[in-house]
Amino acid sequence: MGVSISLNINGEARSLDNVEPRLLLVDLIREELGLTGTNIGCDTSQCGACTVHMDGLAVKSCTVLAVQADGSDVVTIEGMAEDGQLTAMQQAFWDEHGLQCGYCTPGMIMAGVKLVEGNPDISDEEIRHGLEGNICRCTGYQNIVKAMKVAAQAAA
Amino acid sequence: MAKFVGKSFKRVEDPRFLQGQGKYVSNLQRPGMAYVAIARSPHAHADIKGIDASAALELDGVVAVFTGQDLIDGGVGQLPCGWVVPDCKIPERWPVVPDRARHVGDAVAVVVADNPYVAEDALELIEVDYEPLPVSMGARATTEYRAQQIHSEIPNNTAYSWALGDEDGMRRAFVEAAHVVELDLINQRLIPNAMEPRACMAEWDDTMEEMTVWTTSQNPHPIRLLLSGFTLGIPENKLRVISPDVGGGFGSKIFHYPEEIIVPWVARAINRPAKWVATRSESFMTDSQGRDHVTNVRMAMDATGTITGLHVQTWADQGAYLSTFAPLIPTALSITLFSGLYKIPGIWGEMKGTLTNTVPVDAYRGAGRPEASYLLERIVEKGAQKMGMDPIAFRRHNLIPADEFPYQTPVAFQYDSGNYQGLFDKLEEISGYGDLREEQKSKRAEGKLWGVGVSGCIEASGPAPSAVAGSLGSAVGFWESGTVRVHPTGKVTALTGSHAHGQGHETTFAQILADELNIPLEDIEVVHGDTGRVPFGMGTYGSRSAAVGGSALVRSATRVREKMTKIAAHQMESRPEDVYFDDETGNIRVQGATDEGMSFFEVALAAYTAHDLPPDIEPGLEETAFFDPSNFTFPNSAHIAVVSIDRETGEVTLEKYFGVDDVGKVINPMIVDGQLVGGVAQGVGQALWEHGIYGEDGQLLTGSMMDYAMPRADRFPQIETDRIETPSPTNPLGVKGAGEMGTIAATVTVANAVVDALAPLGVDHVEMPFTAERIWQTIQAHS
Numbered sequence: 001m002g003v004s005i006s007l008n009i010n011g012e013a014r015s016l017d018n019v020e021p022r023l024l025l026v027d028l029i030r031e032e033l034g035l036t037g038t039n040i041g042c043d044t045s046q047c048g049a050c051t052v053h054m055d056g057l058a059v060k061s062c063t064v065l066a067v068q069a070d071g072s073d074v075v076t077i078e079g080m081a082e083d084g085q086l087t088a089m090q091q092a093f094w095d096e097h098g099l100q101c102g103y104c105t106p107g108m109i110m111a112g113v114k115l116v117e118g119n120p121d122i123s124d125e126e127i128r129h130g131l132e133g134n135i136c137r138c139t140g141y142q143n144i145v146k147a148m149k150v151a152a153q154a155a156a
Numbered sequence: 157m158a159k160f161v162g163k164s165f166k167r168v169e170d171p172r173f174l175q176g177q178g179k180y181v182s183n184l185q186r187p188g189m190a191y192v193a194i195a196r197s198p199h200a201h202a203d204i205k206g207i208d209a210s211a212a213l214e215l216d217g218v219v220a221v222f223t224g225q226d227l228i229d230g231g232v233g234q235l236p237c238g239w240v241v242p243d244c245k246i247p248e249r250w251p252v253v254p255d256r257a258r259h260v261g262d263a264v265a266v267v268v269a270d271n272p273y274v275a276e277d278a279l280e281l282i283e284v285d286y287e288p289l290p291v292s293m294g295a296r297a298t299t300e301y302r303a304q305q306i307h308s309e310i311p312n313n314t315a316y317s318w319a320l321g322d323e324d325g326m327r328r329a330f331v332e333a334a335h336v337v338e339l340d341l342i343n344q345r346l347i348p349n350a351m352e353p354r355a356c357m358a359e360w361d362d363t364m365e366e367m368t369v370w371t372t373s374q375n376p377h378p379i380r381l382l383l384s385g386f387t388l389g390i391p392e393n394k395l396r397v398i399s400p401d402v403g404g405g406f407g408s409k410i411f412h413y414p415e416e417i418i419v420p421w422v423a424r425a426i427n428r429p430a431k432w433v434a435t436r437s438e439s440f441m442t443d444s445q446g447r448d449h450v451t452n453v454r455m456a457m458d459a460t461g462t463i464t465g466l467h468v469q470t471w472a473d474q475g476a477y478l479s480t481f482a483p484l485i486p487t488a489l490s491i492t493l494f495s496g497l498y499k500i501p502g503i504w505g506e507m508k509g510t511l512t513n514t515v516p517v518d519a520y521r522g523a524g525r526p527e528a529s530y531l532l533e534r535i536v537e538k539g540a541q542k543m544g545m546d547p548i549a550f551r552r553h554n555l556i557p558a559d560e561f562p563y564q565t566p567v568a569f570q571y572d573s574g575n576y577q578g579l580f581d582k583l584e585e586i587s588g589y590g591d592l593r594e595e596q597k598s599k600r601a602e603g604k605l606w607g608v609g610v611s612g613c614i615e616a617s618g619p620a621p622s623a624v625a626g627s628l629g630s631a632v633g634f635w636e637s638g639t640v641r642v643h644p645t646g647k648v649t650a651l652t653g654s655h656a657h658g659q660g661h662e663t664t665f666a667q668i669l670a671d672e673l674n675i676p677l678e679d680i681e682v683v684h685g686d687t688g689r690v691p692f693g694m695g696t697y698g699s700r701s702a703a704v705g706g707s708a709l710v711r712s713a714t715r716v717r718e719k720m721t722k723i724a725a726h727q728m729e730s731r732p733e734d735v736y737f738d739d740e741t742g743n744i745r746v747q748g749a750t751d752e753g754m755s756f757f758e759v760a761l762a763a764y765t766a767h768d769l770p771p772d773i774e775p776g777l778e779e780t781a782f783f784d785p786s787n788f789t790f791p792n793s794a795h796i797a798v799v800s801i802d803r804e805t806g807e808v809t810l811e812k813y814f815g816v817d818d819v820g821k822v823i824n825p826m827i828v829d830g831q832l833v834g835g836v837a838q839g840v841g842q843a844l845w846e847h848g849i850y851g852e853d854g855q856l857l858t859g860s861m862m863d864y865a866m867p868r869a870d871r872f873p874q875i876e877t878d879r880i881e882t883p884s885p886t887n888p889l890g891v892k893g894a895g896e897m898g899t900i901a902a903t904v905t906v907a908n909a910v911v912d913a914l915a916p917l918g919v920d921h922v923e924m925p926f927t928a929e930r931i932w933q934t935i936q937a938h939s
Contacts, residue, residue, distance in 0.1 A: 027272075027273075030183075031272075036176070036180075036183035037175065037176015037177065038176065039178075039351075040433075042436040042861045044860050046860075046862060047436075047861060049351060076176065077175065077176035081174075081175050086175075090175070094171070095166065097166075097167070097829075099173055099174070100404070100658035100659070100830060101350070101351065101403045101657050102169075102170075102172075102173030103180065103350075103351040103403030105173050124874075127869070128872070129870050131868070132868050132870050135867075137350055137351050137404050137834075138658045138830075138834045139830060139837075140833040140834045140867075141869040142872070143833075144869070145869065
């Protein structure tokens with residue numbers, strides 16, 4: 001017994017019929033919309049790999065039902081770079097070697113953008129604290145912190 | 157002419173990851189694909205009396221349900237063990253168990269459905285009639301007389317016993333010792349938790365009778381070999397295994413897993429593409445786990461503090477089955493490192509591999525070497541204490557001198573190169589060691605618990621000379637292949653049997669080849685992870701890729717250069733010995749000639765047009781080489797951790813961390829530093845937070861990231877790293893492994909710091925992880 005929902009995904013209006021009420025937003029994004037840049041890492045909202053922006057807030061899309069996103073503006077990692085032009089956060093991750101296997105990276109970038117927004121002089125401590133909900137197994141976080149600091153300045 | 161090697165180039169693989177375009181297996185789709193979900197045993201040990209799938213099969217969207225017996229009847233084989241030490245008893249292991257489950261998470265039935273949600277629903281409807289059995293737990297306890305037998309063919313739950321070293325020398329050392337120190341210690345069970353859960357997808361071409369399997373593996377070629385020869389039975393020339401982008405491995409994605417058999421078997425059975433993606437809960441219950449050693453270690457010293465003997469007895473918990481390389485880890489990758497950085501004449505190591513009703517244990521970042529460094533650097537620390545010596549001074553007193561390389565240890569390995577005093581020189585310098593000890597004095601005077609931990613560690617990386625591996629129990633060789641294909645246009649495709657899942661080979665291997673071939677970095681594409689494209693390969697683990705895979709590419713590039721030199725000489729009417737690759741112009745020129753010579757492209761094109769080649773030269777420009785290393789490489793390190801402990805709560809805070817590593821020549825410093833820092837974080841994780849805990853009934857109590865403490869960003873200070881460089885003479889690049897050194901060193905460094913912090917209370921050992929509760933209990937017991 002599905003329901004119909006409409007949402008704006010990366011700037012494009014989409015309507016979907018017959019959406020199961022139990023369908024997770026992350027599965028809607030990955031399976032129905034085919035945007036597989038948003039990864040699933042833990043199923044228990046610990047790791048943040050599935051972080052997207054919903055109505056201007058960073059949310060873990062494994063913890064949102066697709067039907068809750070009805071009428072929302074959702075931005076995923078695919079909606080960041082425009083015409084291949086990386087955003088400041090993406091560029092900083094590249095420049096500072098903020099990724100290794102790349103799996104947590106989309107979630108880190110989506111979380112990072114919101115974390116540094118309006119705070120160009122954000123401290124290491126604030127970034128580390130703000131990243132408690134995003135797990136990376138490869139980098140030891142050091143270059144992620146560095147990248148976010150650089151991006152915070154660049155975005156200002 | 158190193159224009160590229162030694163410099164920090166940004167990674168060429170990053171743009172796709174940064175834009176959400178990573179090709180992870182879970183992202184892939186095939187038309188008409190079905191979804192596989194797996195019913196798993198909730199019991200650690202139980203007989204399966206019956207399976208009723210009728211309700212599941214009635215559910216709309218369910219395609220099929222298969223039992224273990226169905227798979228056996230359908231021709232699947234048992235999962236083999238690829239490393240067999242003498243007298244090793246290998247337990248039966250089916251991809252889906254037909255009659256008895258031996259750990260929580262053992263696969264019991266397979267559901268196939270049109271969509272993953274329906275597949276999960278169907279799992280709930282499968283009725284399995286279990287008859288629970290008593291369990292056997294604990295690496296050492298499981299060998300006791302009354303313990304429940306897990307496999308009827310393996311008495312005392314002991315799969316193997318192994319020993320190495322000089323037993324007489326060890327005994328003599330203890331008889332003659334002026335001082336002896338001893339520790340009982342536990343290297344706890346860890347759960348690897350690469351961020352990408354394992355996944356497998358398969359497509360069967362019924363007409364061609366060809367199977368393609370996409371799997372999250374660190375080594376797709378060995379997986380194809382095992383699928384073909386042992387478990388699935390499809391010939392290798394009809395089977396393609398692809399491991400595209402893989403989201404971290406840390407060892408856990410080396411092994412051949414049941415799902416890699418189940419999914420292609422299902423795809424063929426239903427003649428439809430099929431995919432399985434692990435939930436994180438399944439990762440906890442089925443990814444091979446790490447460590448879990450119970451050890452007694454004794455060390456003998458003479459009156460001056462010179463170490464003369466070491467005796468180690470370890471019980472290594474291997475879980476319910478022997479995973480692909482399980483017996484290798486505690487034996488040839490652990491006892492062989494018991495000499496550490498030191499001259500120790502009498503070493504004797506004894507190891508028992510035991511079975512329990514837990515998830516199988518196999519290589520996890522460091523794999524045997526962190527276990528070796530942990531026990532050795534803990535007992536060395538205790539030795540320093542006993543002698544009343546500063547921990548660095550005590551270590552310096554016992555280090556192998558720089559002029560004694562190659563150095564033959566009493567435990568088989570011959571170390572390639574090193575400057576161990578130099579490591580500690582640099583460590584003292586970057587950490588301000590003298591000041592740290594002064595600071596500690598004033599903190600202690602204020603009544604604070606503040607510790608400085610030191611370690612000096614060795615690693616054997618870059619496995620391995622194939623003949624040596626064979627003599628130690630390996631069923632395979634450990635060479636690597638590399639192909640350099642120069643296209644007629646001068647662009648290069650490099651095929652490597654190494655696999656990258658975060659290490660950045662697409663960049664570093666291109667740097668190596670850009671130097672070897674004197675061409676721009678962007679003209680080279682590095683291809684890996686596909687048995688349909690790469691001739692063969694052994695994959696990535698044991699920090700082997702640069703030393704072995706990189707060396708294979710150097711060798712094939714050298715042959716390409718030689719061929720190009722001959723072609724160019726012929727076309728320019730000169731002698732090959734007068735032809736050179738000119739750094740400045742990028743051209744291939746003749747010594748002393750004033751003309752520009754030929755461009756790389758012109759020579760490549762000439763090789764393919766074949767209009768005017770020397771008589772002994774075949775057309776085309778592609779070379780494949782296989783590199784079998786003459787020895788391991790031996791990275792080494794000296795690290796310092798500083799911790800503070802809150803007396804009231806027992807909370808440990810890592811205040812500072814310094815590491816100096818010798819990983820030989822460095823190809824890309826940015827990437828190497830990234831590996832070292834990431835490795836340190838993983839090692840710190842074991843010391844402070846991580847512990848895979850099972851209940852007495854065999855239930856996995858830390859079965860999600862809500863229960864298992866993953867390292868998080870806010871718990872780390874800035875990790876300061878530096879390097880010294882003694883090139884390894886065992887490979888043409890002079891490199892040593894860099895992927896695991898941080899992990900091997902960090903755990904024991906932090907452990908030594910915590911014990912040092914608690915030393916004023918009379919504490920000389922605490923078991924890991926150093927949770928607030930455990931430390932608080934320790935403080936209470938010593939107050």
